[in-house]
Amino acid sequence: MRRRVRRRRRRFDIERADASLLEVIDHVLTKGVVVTGDVMLGLANVDLVYLRLSALLCAADRVRPRAAEP
Amino acid sequence: MLYVYALLGDRPRRGRGAGIRREPLRVLRCAGGVFAVVGRMTTPPPLDAASVRGHAVTVRRLARSVDAILPARFGSTLADEDALAEALEPRIGELREALAVVTGREQMTLRVYGTPSAPAPLPGSEEEMSLGPGARYLVGRAGARKQTVPEIEPIRSLLRGLVHGERVARHDAPPLIASVYHLVARGQSRRYRARLARAAPALVATRLTVSGPWAPYAFAPEALG
Numbered sequence: 001m002r003r004r005v006r007r008r009r010r011r012f013d014i015e016r017a018d019a020s021l022l023e024v025i026d027h028v029l030t031k032g033v034v035v036t037g038d039v040m041l042g043l044a045n046v047d048l049v050y051l052r053l054s055a056l057l058c059a060a061d062r063v064r065p066r067a068a069e070p
Numbered sequence: 071m072l073y074v075y076a077l078l079g080d081r082p083r084r085g086r087g088a089g090i091r092r093e094p095l096r097v098l099r100c101a102g103g104v105f106a107v108v109g110r111m112t113t114p115p116p117l118d119a120a121s122v123r124g125h126a127v128t129v130r131r132l133a134r135s136v137d138a139i140l141p142a143r144f145g146s147t148l149a150d151e152d153a154l155a156e157a158l159e160p161r162i163g164e165l166r167e168a169l170a171v172v173t174g175r176e177q178m179t180l181r182v183y184g185t186p187s188a189p190a191p192l193p194g195s196e197e198e199m200s201l202g203p204g205a206r207y208l209v210g211r212a213g214a215r216k217q218t219v220p221e222i223e224p225i226r227s228l229l230r231g232l233v234h235g236e237r238v239a240r241h242d243a244p245p246l247i248a249s250v251y252h253l254v255a256r257g258q259s260r261r262y263r264a265r266l267a268r269a270a271p272a273l274v275a276t277r278l279t280v281s282g283p284w285a286p287y288a289f290a291p292e293a294l295g
Contacts, residue, residue, distance in 0.1 A: 021119055023179070023281050024126045026249070031287035032143035033165070035074045035157050 074146040078105040079138030079169040090124035102162035133285040138173040178282035180250040219248045224272035237288040251288035259283040
């Protein structure tokens, strides 16, 4: 007979989110020293595109809420 | 073009390795004893998972070989060494200060989930004016510090002595309330996690996730500007 183990819901979970790509994105794209006022990104199959940091931060904000799971 | 990975307080002790595109990394000595780690590229890296992870991996490797590091934001490019010197020279003072703060330290990141606590009364509001003068002063001070996380106040005392710096970003994306970035001495991440685990009973309707240690991304001068 399978034994059912009831897990008590914990209010505090220490999740090892280190490997999460979204964690990496938050740190690498929205933090760190800004050497210049803008960042230059290459987009696949598109000529060199010059993006303002504000646009980049908007993109990160659109991605980040997916990680906000209770 | 030069792609900037990080600014260092000293030359790396070990090999620099390669960058996102396997390009050899160079260490450039800048003004004020600040060093920049760069790679030479013909085009900027694409915004994809491999490049983003590559940047993070490169920064992490550099952080292991130097005591003080300020990671550069992904996509930081300049035309050449002269442009790098021109960009850094006016900011050398604040960069040296930031490097001093992060020397021998690393970052732990908390994500705080739950129901936001009630906001402080707006300055000049009827609610604020109903308070006594002392309370109004405190509300005013709290309002000036827009980035606070009262939801984790119950655990702050347990982290005392471990945390040497804090940066906070509140979010308008419930249930994600805030991100808290803590600067801890290198090698203390396990103790930091253990103290957070002991703090669990003190939290009410709040959930935390923790990641790290990271290089001190959030402690660059403009990281949360």
